[in-house]
Ligand SMILES: Nc1nc2c(c(=O)[nH]1)N[C@H]1C(S)=C(S)[C@@H](COP(=O)(O)OP(=O)(O)OC[C@H]3O[C@@H](n4cnc5c(=O)[nH]c(N)nc54)[C@H](O)[C@@H]3O)O[C@H]1N2
Ligand SMILES: Nc1nc2c(c(=O)[nH]1)N[C@H]1C(S)=C(S)[C@@H](COP(=O)(O)OP(=O)(O)OC[C@H]3O[C@@H](n4cnc5c(=O)[nH]c(N)nc54)[C@H](O)[C@@H]3O)O[C@H]1N2
Ligand code: SF4
C-alpha cells in the first residue's frame with residue numbers, strides 16, 4: 001500500500017497549508033519517486049501521519065498523529081476532513097495516554113489464580129494459540145461447535161477488525177452467533193418500521209434547518225460536529241430544542257429544554273400529532289403520496305389530548321401546544337433521535353413514533369428537514385465478501401442475545417462452554433452485571449479475551465491476548481453519521497507482542513486448519529472486497545485507490561434525490577400504519593405503552609387526583625395494583641463526556657476530568673431522604689447496588705435520578721449496570737438500560 005504522509009523530510013506543519021496533495025504527502029508522482037524504496041508509515045520515526053478515530057462515535061474524525069523518535073507524541077484533528085475539520089474531542093486529544101499506557105497488555109497470558117482475581121502468568125503466542133485451538137477442537141468434537149460463542153462489539157469500528165476476519169473465523173468454526181443488540185437495535189428496528197431505510201438527513205443539510213429538535217441525545221458529548229452544524233443554523237436564526245429526561249450539557253446549550261418522564265416520548269409525539277392534525281399543520285398531498293395510514297392515524301391520535309399527554313409525560317399543556325406550533329410552522333425542521341428514547345422497554349415504539357412526525361408535515365421535502373436516527377444504511381458494504389458466511393457449516397446455528405449474556409452463560413441445557421471476547425467489555429457495559437459476573441465465573445467455562453487492557457472482563461479470562469490499537473492496524477472506517485469513508489494504515493508498530501484482530505483471527509483460522517484462502521487475504525484485498533457492492537448506488541466510486549489518494553472519500557449522494565422512492569418498507573412508503581408490526585403482535589399505529597419497569601405518569605396523576613378528592617383508599621389500591629415495585633425512582637445511566645462507554649475508564653487523565661461517579665437527584669427527592677449535595681449514596685434495587693456521590697440539582701423532573709458514565713477503573717462497587725435489567729425492548733431485541741427503578745439512601749458508613 002502506498003504512503004500518504006508528511007514524511008521525515010517535510011516540514012511539520014505542512015498540512016496547514018491547505019493543499020491536500022502537498023499536505024498529506026505523496027501523489028502519483030511521489031509514489032513513482034519512492035517506488036521500490038517505500039517505507040511504511042510505522043517505520044518512519046518522525047512526521048505527521050493521517051489517521052482515523054476508531055471509537056464508536058458518530059463523528060469518525062480524521063486525525064493527525066504527530067510522531068517523534070518513533071512515538072506518537074500528539075493527536076490532533078485533521079483540518080482537511082470535510083466534516084470534522086480538525087476539531088476533535090478531549091478524549092482523543094489525550095489518546096496517547098491510552099496508547100502508551102503503562103498497563104497496556106504486552107504479551108499473552110494464562111490464568112493462574114481464581115477467575116476474576118486478575119492473576120496471570122506470561123505465555124508465548126505459540127502456547128496461547130495451541131491452547132485455544134486444542135480447546136476449540138475438543139469442544140467442537142465433544143459438544144458441537146455451537147458450544148463456543150464469540151462476544152464482541154465496536155470497541156474499534158474498523159470493519160476488517162469487527163465485521164471481517166473475526167466473522168470469517170467464527171463462521172468457519174460454526175460457533176454460536178451473537179445478536180449484537182446492546183446499542184441501537186431497538187431504535188433502528190423502530191425507525192425501519194416507519195421508514196424502511198436505515199438513513200435519514202445528511203449532516204451538511206442540517207445547517208439549513210430552522211428548527212432543530214434534539215430528542216434524547218447528548219450531542220455536546222456524543223456527536224460534537226452535529227453541534228457545530230446546529231450552531232451554524234442557529235446563527236441563521238434556527239431554534240434549538242432539547243427533549244430529554246435531564247438537562248444534560250446539550251440541554252444547557254439549547255434555546256429551550258423540555259424535561260419529560262423517562263419512556264414517555266411516544267405519548268409526547270402523539271400529542272404533537274394530535275395538534276398537528278387539529279391545527280391544520282399537516283401536508284395532505286405529502287401524506288397521500290408518501291405514507292400509508294394517515295387517516296387511521298388522524299383518528300387514533302384524537303385521544304392523545306394535550307391534557308392527557310401532559311399527565312403521562314410531565315410536560316405542561318402549554319409547552320406541548322407551543323412545541324406543536326413551532327414544529328407545525330417551521331419551514332425546515334430537523335429531528336435528531338438519540339439513544340435516550342430507545343434504551344427503554346418501549347424503545348422501538350418511541351423511535352418509530354418520533355420518526356412519523358416529519359411525514360405528517362411533509363418535512364422530508366425541505367432541505368434540512370426530516371429526521372436522523374443513524375446513517376449507517378448509506379454506506380452498506382459487501383458483507384458477504386467481508387464475513388464469508390458460506391464458510392459456516394451450520395447456517396442455522398443458534399443465536400444468543402448479547403444483552404442476556406448472563407442468563408445465557410448460566411443456562412444448563414446445551415451450555416456455552418467457551419467464550420471469545422474482543423472489542424467489548426461486558427462486565428461493565430452489559431446489563432445486570434452481577435449475573436454476567438456469575439456466568440463468567442463458571443469454572444468449567446473456557447474464556448479467551450483479546451484486549452488492550454486488563455478490564456473487568458479480561459480478569460475472568462483463561463487466556464488473555466494483547467490487542468494492537470487501531471493506530472497499529474490497517475482498516476476501513478465509515479461513519480454512522482456523515483458520508484465519508486476513510487482508511488487507516490499502521491502508523492506505529494504494535495506495542496509489545498500485541499496483534500491486530502485481523503492478524504489474530506487469520507492466525508487462528510490457519511492454526512485450526514480451516515482450508516480456505518479466506519484467512520490468507522491481505523487487508524487490502526479485504527477492503528477491495530468490502531467496497532465491491534454494485535447494488536448500493538451510494539458506494540459507487542469508493543475504491544481503495546481513491547482512499548489512498550484522497551483519504552476521505554464521500555459516498556455518491558446523488559442517489560439521495562430518490563430517497564422517498566427508495567424506502568424499503570413493505571409498502572415502499574412511510575408506514576404510519578405498519579402491518580408488519582401488527583403481525584409481530586405490536587400495535588400497528590404508534591401507541592403509548594407504559595414501561596414494564598418505570599412509573600406511569602398517567603396513573604400517578606390519577607392517584608394524586610383521587611387522593612385530593614378524598615378517595616385515598618382507592619388511590620392506595622391503585623398504587624398497589626399498578627406499581628408492584630417498591631423502588632420509586634427512575635435510574636438513567638447514559639455515557640459521560642470523557643469516557644467512550646467503558647473505554648478510558650481506567651486512564652488517569654480521563655478519570656481526573658470526570659472526578660468520580662455522581663448521582664444527580666432533584667431537590668425534592670433529596671429532601672425527603674435528607675440527602676444533601678456531596679453525600680455518599682447507596683443506590684439499589686433487587687439486582688444490585690451502586691455507591692456514588694450526591695449532586696442535588698434541579699435538572700430533571702422529580703422521580704428521575706441520573707448517573708453518567710460507565711465507571712470501572714475505580715472502586716469495586718461502582719458499576720452502573722449492577723442496577724440495570726437484561727429485559728429486552730419491544731423491538732429489535734434491544735437493551736433497556738434506562739428502564740430501571742431504584743431507591744436511594746445516604747450511605748451508612
Ligand atoms: N463522550 C462520549 N461520546 C459517545 C459515547 C460515550 O460513551 N461518550 N458513546 C457512543 C455511543 S456507543 C453511542 S450509542 C452514542 C450515544 O449518544 P446519544 O444518542 O447522545 O445517547 P446518550 O449519550 O446515551 O444520551 C441519551 C440521552 O437520553 C436521555 N434519556 C434517557 N431516557 C430518555 C427518555 O426516555 N426520553 C428522552 N427523550 N431522553 C431520555 C438521557 O438523559 C441522555 O441525556 O454516543 C457515542 N458517543
Ligand atoms: N448503563 C449503561 N450501559 C450501557 C450504555 C448506557 O448508556 N448505559 N450504553 C450501551 C452502548 S450504546 C454501547 S455501544 C455499549 C458499548 O460497550 P462496548 O462495545 O463493550 O464498549 P467499550 O466499553 O468501549 O469497550 C470496548 C473494549 O474494546 C477494547 N478494544 C478497543 N479496540 C480494540 C481492538 O482493536 N481489538 C480488541 N480486541 N479490543 C479492542 C477496548 O479496550 C475496550 O475495553 O455499552 C452499552 N452499555
Ligand atoms: S471520539 Fe468522536 S469526536 Fe472524539 S475524535 Fe473520535 S470521532 Fe471525533
Ligand SMILES: [Mo]
Pocket residue numbers: 056182183184
Ligand atoms: Mo452505542
